[in-house]
Amino acid sequence: MVIRLENLCGGYGRKQVLFDINAEIKTGEIISIVGANGCGKSTLLEIASGLMKPMSGRVTVDGEDVHSMEGKKRAKLISVLSQQKSPGVLTVRALVYHGRFPYLGYPRRYTDEDRQIVEEAMQTAGVSEFADESLSELSGGQQQKAYIAMLIAQNTKIVYMDEPVTFLDINYQLELMNLIKRMQKSGKTVIMIIHDLNLAMTYSDRIMAMKDGRLISMGTPKEIYEKGVLGELFGIETHYSEKENQYFFKKL
Amino acid sequence: MKKYLYMLAAGVLAVSMLSGCSADNSKNNEQVAEETTKTASETGDVTFTDALGHSVTVNNPKTTIACMGSFAETWLLAGGELAGVTDDAYDENRTDIPDGISSVGTLNSPSAETIISMNPDFVILSANTKEHVELYDTLNSAGINTAYFSVNTFEDYLNMLNVLTTITGREDLYEKNGVEVQNKINEVIESTKGKESPKVLYIRAFSTGAKAKDSTSMTGKMLADLGATNIADLQPSLLEDLSMEEIIKQDPDFIFVTTMGSSEEAAIEYLKTEVESNPAWNELSAVKNGRYIVLDKALFHYKPNARWGESYEILANYLYGEE
Amino acid sequence: MRDGVKAMKYSQTISTEKNKKELIFITICIVALIMSILLGVCLGATRIPVSDFFKALIDNDGSTNSRIIYAVRLPRVVASVLAGAALAVSGVEIQSILENPLAAPSIIGINSGAGFSAVLAMALFPNKFSLIPTAAFIGAMVTVGTVYIIARKNGASKITLVLAGIAVGNLLNAGINTITTFFPDALTASNSFKVGSVAGITFGKLTPAWIYIVVGIALAFVFSNELDILALGDKTAKSLGMNVKLIRFIMLITAAMLAGAAVSFSGLLSFVGLIVPHIVRFFVKSGSRRLITASAFLGGAFVTFCDLLSRLLFAPYEIQLGIVISYIGVPFFIYLIMKKKGGRHGDKA
Numbered sequence: 001m002v003i004r005l006e007n008l009c010g011g012y013g014r015k016q017v018l019f020d021i022n023a024e025i026k027t028g029e030i031i032s033i034v035g036a037n038g039c040g041k042s043t044l045l046e047i048a049s050g051l052m053k054p055m056s057g058r059v060t061v062d063g064e065d066v067h068s069m070e071g072k073k074r075a076k077l078i079s080v081l082s083q084q085k086s087p088g089v090l091t092v093r094a095l096v097y098h099g100r101f102p103y104l105g106y107p108r109r110y111t112d113e114d115r116q117i118v119e120e121a122m123q124t125a126g127v128s129e130f131a132d133e134s135l136s137e138l139s140g141g142q143q144q145k146a147y148i149a150m151l152i153a154q155n156t157k158i159v160y161m162d163e164p165v166t167f168l169d170i171n172y173q174l175e176l177m178n179l180i181k182r183m184q185k186s187g188k189t190v191i192m193i194i195h196d197l198n199l200a201m202t203y204s205d206r207i208m209a210m211k212d213g214r215l216i217s218m219g220t221p222k223e224i225y226e227k228g229v230l231g232e233l234f235g236i237e238t239h240y241s242e243k244e245n246q247y248f249f250k251k252l
Numbered sequence: 253m254k255k256y257l258y259m260l261a262a263g264v265l266a267v268s269m270l271s272g273c274s275a276d277n278s279k280n281n282e283q284v285a286e287e288t289t290k291t292a293s294e295t296g297d298v299t300f301t302d303a304l305g306h307s308v309t310v311n312n313p314k315t316t317i318a319c320m321g322s323f324a325e326t327w328l329l330a331g332g333e334l335a336g337v338t339d340d341a342y343d344e345n346r347t348d349i350p351d352g353i354s355s356v357g358t359l360n361s362p363s364a365e366t367i368i369s370m371n372p373d374f375v376i377l378s379a380n381t382k383e384h385v386e387l388y389d390t391l392n393s394a395g396i397n398t399a400y401f402s403v404n405t406f407e408d409y410l411n412m413l414n415v416l417t418t419i420t421g422r423e424d425l426y427e428k429n430g431v432e433v434q435n436k437i438n439e440v441i442e443s444t445k446g447k448e449s450p451k452v453l454y455i456r457a458f459s460t461g462a463k464a465k466d467s468t469s470m471t472g473k474m475l476a477d478l479g480a481t482n483i484a485d486l487q488p489s490l491l492e493d494l495s496m497e498e499i500i501k502q503d504p505d506f507i508f509v510t511t512m513g514s515s516e517e518a519a520i521e522y523l524k525t526e527v528e529s530n531p532a533w534n535e536l537s538a539v540k541n542g543r544y545i546v547l548d549k550a551l552f553h554y555k556p557n558a559r560w561g562e563s564y565e566i567l568a569n570y571l572y573g574e575e
Numbered sequence: 576m577r578d579g580v581k582a583m584k585y586s587q588t589i590s591t592e593k594n595k596k597e598l599i600f601i602t603i604c605i606v607a608l609i610m611s612i613l614l615g616v617c618l619g620a621t622r623i624p625v626s627d628f629f630k631a632l633i634d635n636d637g638s639t640n641s642r643i644i645y646a647v648r649l650p651r652v653v654a655s656v657l658a659g660a661a662l663a664v665s666g667v668e669i670q671s672i673l674e675n676p677l678a679a680p681s682i683i684g685i686n687s688g689a690g691f692s693a694v695l696a697m698a699l700f701p702n703k704f705s706l707i708p709t710a711a712f713i714g715a716m717v718t719v720g721t722v723y724i725i726a727r728k729n730g731a732s733k734i735t736l737v738l739a740g741i742a743v744g745n746l747l748n749a750g751i752n753t754i755t756t757f758f759p760d761a762l763t764a765s766n767s768f769k770v771g772s773v774a775g776i777t778f779g780k781l782t783p784a785w786i787y788i789v790v791g792i793a794l795a796f797v798f799s800n801e802l803d804i805l806a807l808g809d810k811t812a813k814s815l816g817m818n819v820k821l822i823r824f825i826m827l828i829t830a831a832m833l834a835g836a837a838v839s840f841s842g843l844l845s846f847v848g849l850i851v852p853h854i855v856r857f858f859v860k861s862g863s864r865r866l867i868t869a870s871a872f873l874g875g876a877f878v879t880f881c882d883l884l885s886r887l888l889f890a891p892y893e894i895q896l897g898i899v900i901s902y903i904g905v906p907f908f909i910y911l912i913m914k915k916k917g918g919r920h921g922d923k924a
Contacts, residue, residue: 357893365620382764393646
């Protein structure tokens with residue numbers, strides 16, 4: 001399966017924010033989009049995931065234009081973890097059940113298969129023990145895991161995530177990154193916006209580096225490192241420790 | 253799914269248009285001219301057309317309810333008996349309704365239930381009171397015999413008395429409380445012919461305001477019949493805005509006041525503080541000459557009914573009496 | 576892993592214990608509705624035994640009690656139930672659309688729109704009372720349509736809807752005051768409309784409003800899943816494959832239809848659309864399907880009960896329904912809010 005971003009231009013109203021994005025993403029990759037604030041990452045994610053229409057250009061999956069897909073068909077192929085959430089008093093389980101919405105027919109009855117998928121998704125995401133709690137009463141990390149459980153229940157091959165671990169405590173950050181790795185192992189392609197460069201460089205197969213609405217570089221962490229892309233983006237020094245197999249950063 | 257939704261939406265729209273056309277079945281409750289034609293048959297059935305245009309048939313009613321004090325009085329003047337009245341019948345300014353009649357609520361909120369539970373054969377209501385008109389459907393569907401009247405002038409009262417005395421069979425009371433009063437009124441009006449027409453301002457005051465009334469009002473008509481010139485007829489803006497400027501310009505010879513609302517004192521108080529406090533007020537001829545007159549509520553706000561002649565007489569005395 | 580959830584498949588989304596509590600609450604709402612109907616028909620200025628009520632239902636024999644029931648009480652009770660259910664369900668929808676449990680139908684201009692057209696009708700056609708319900712309904716729908724069109728330029732997001740609703744509402748209120756200034760008789764006529772009352776209602780006046788209400792509640796029920804997802808936020812809803820714009824539009828129109836129909840015969844009863852859903856939310860958390868069901872029953876029961884009080888307290892004098900609703904609803908609501916602050920989950924006592 002191949003995702004292609006072809007000559008993508010996008011923005012809000014008259015304001016153009018993305019300029020001529022071209023990229024190719026293959027099955028099972030974990031892709032991190034990095035860049036300074038305001039570089040257009042969120043816009044790119046919204047357009048690529050089908051939430052917003054591009055100004056010109058297209059996004060295709062195996063040749064089929066994402067924006068001409070019917071809503072539910074697209075929702076069975078692509079799922080999105082947004083930054084904006086309004087949890088309310090919904091229970092975790094109820095939220096995860098909503099992940100089955102694209103598959104729901106008339107009359108609105110959840111099937112046994114739905115139930116199984118939901119329970120397994122909660123198990124995978126590690127939220128089964130508080131399945132009956134209200135979202136609003138959970139911690140940020142637990143909430144996020146619940147939303148990811150919903151995504152898992154939605155069972156899509158492609159998953160987009162907008163800053164999944166920003167604002168979370170470090171333990172949750174690591175837990176979630178591992179969860180994302182597991183999702184990849186189960187065959188999913190994950191494209192996410194990540195603020196934390198460490199996490200991005202550690203967990204991604206490839207990195208999309210953006211600056212001022214353009215994709216200035218796309219490659220493996222090693223390639224990005226060797227080309228000094230991050231230095232160009234952020235004005236920092238990138239270092240690599242072979243012993244730890246870790247990247248770390250210093251101010252220029 | 254989208255198709256399904258559009259079909260649903262179209263269906264709802266279709267239903268709404270169909271039902272919107274049928275609307276509800278209540279007739280137009282506009283007022284019709286009170287030409288009440290009546291017929292009395294051998295069996296005691298009296299049939300007439302009421303002020304709402306409905307044909308009403310009554311036969312020697314034993315249980316009658318009147319939903320307005322003035323109408324209750326008229327019914328009594330016609331020789332009828334009352335089983336139920338609204339509270340305004342016992343207003344302090346009214347003296348003619350005997351004590352102890354059951355209450356069916358207030359003038360502006362009569363209780364349909366209470367009325368129905370009393371099983372009346374005749375209910376008298378006002379065509380000019382919105383809440384009464386709204387009750388028509390409810391009372392009608394309960395099989396209650398209703399008659400709506402509209403009384404603004406003496407002629408209206410006379411018509412109503414005519415109908416009611418036909419129902420009670422008391423032609424003599426029609427003579428006494430109707431024709432004789434008419435004669436008196438005509439006398440009074442005759443006596444004013446040929447006299448110079450005074451300018452008058454007629455104000456209706458209540459606790460939160462005061463408005464000028466023209467010749468279409470009850471007292472206004474009396475003044476017009478007596479040959480007075482009502483400045484509100486000349487300057488209709490006074491009907492909405494009691495402008496001191498306008499009054500000074502017109503400088504009426506007489507200023508008459510009636511009060512409405514539950515508190516006469518409050519209305520008078522309003523006049524004192526809002527109208528009379530204006531320094532220009534005391535410069536008006538009417539005020540200087542002692543012709544600023546508060547009229548008796550019973551004779552000039554409520555319908556005077558059989559005392560209508562008195563009302564005309566009193567006004568004529570003010571207008572043309574000794575200096 | 577299977578937690579033995581049986582009965583309604585819907586209950587899968589919540590635990591058995593919570594499910595039971597919710598079902599009990601819904602049952603209470605249904606019982607409340609039945610009780611309020613019985614009381615509403617049997618009590619009033621005269622007391623009618625329940626057996627007479629059933630007798631009258633089966634066979635209208637023209638007795639006094641029968642006449643009172645059919646002419647006065649039954650229409651009022653039916654009107655109260657319809658108005659209460661419609662306003663409550665409308666409130667649930669508006670709250671989901673605007674993602675705000677404190678929203679009410681009045682916020683998108685329904686009340687102002689209905690009020691404005693009603694007063695206009697009163698002023699231009701002073702004695703054609705039959706025009707008022709139709710005018711009110713049309714006014715409500717046109718206003719909501721206008722608000723939507725204004726907000727649509729911004730994707731009809733919740734903020735623009737509210738802002739447009741407030742702006743249009745204010746304009747219409749000014750319009751109402753203008754009309755009553757030039758047509759003062761309309762002022763007195765509009766008073767009972769503004770406060771809200773079902774006095775003097777007949778079955779004729781309830782048509783075609785009841786059709787809109789039944790259809791509206793059915794639509795809300797059918798789209799209850801969508802309502803829940805709408806409440807998760809636009810982006811999440813869209814990512815789940817829902818056509819957010821269309822659904823929000825349909826829900827808006829349905830809410831307007833419900834509130835507009837109710838207002839057309841009962842006047843501007845405020846509060847029901849706000850507090851009934853809110854009270855229900857204390858006890859029902861599983862989602863819109865049960866929320867709508869419970870709100871419809873509880874709303875109907877509440878308004879019917881208040882109408883009964885309005886007739887009963889000072890019989891044969893009546894206090895207007897809108898006033899009773901405020902006096903009863905607000906303190907009870909405050910009580911619930913304060914109770915919830917103490918406990919964690921706000922379970923019913």
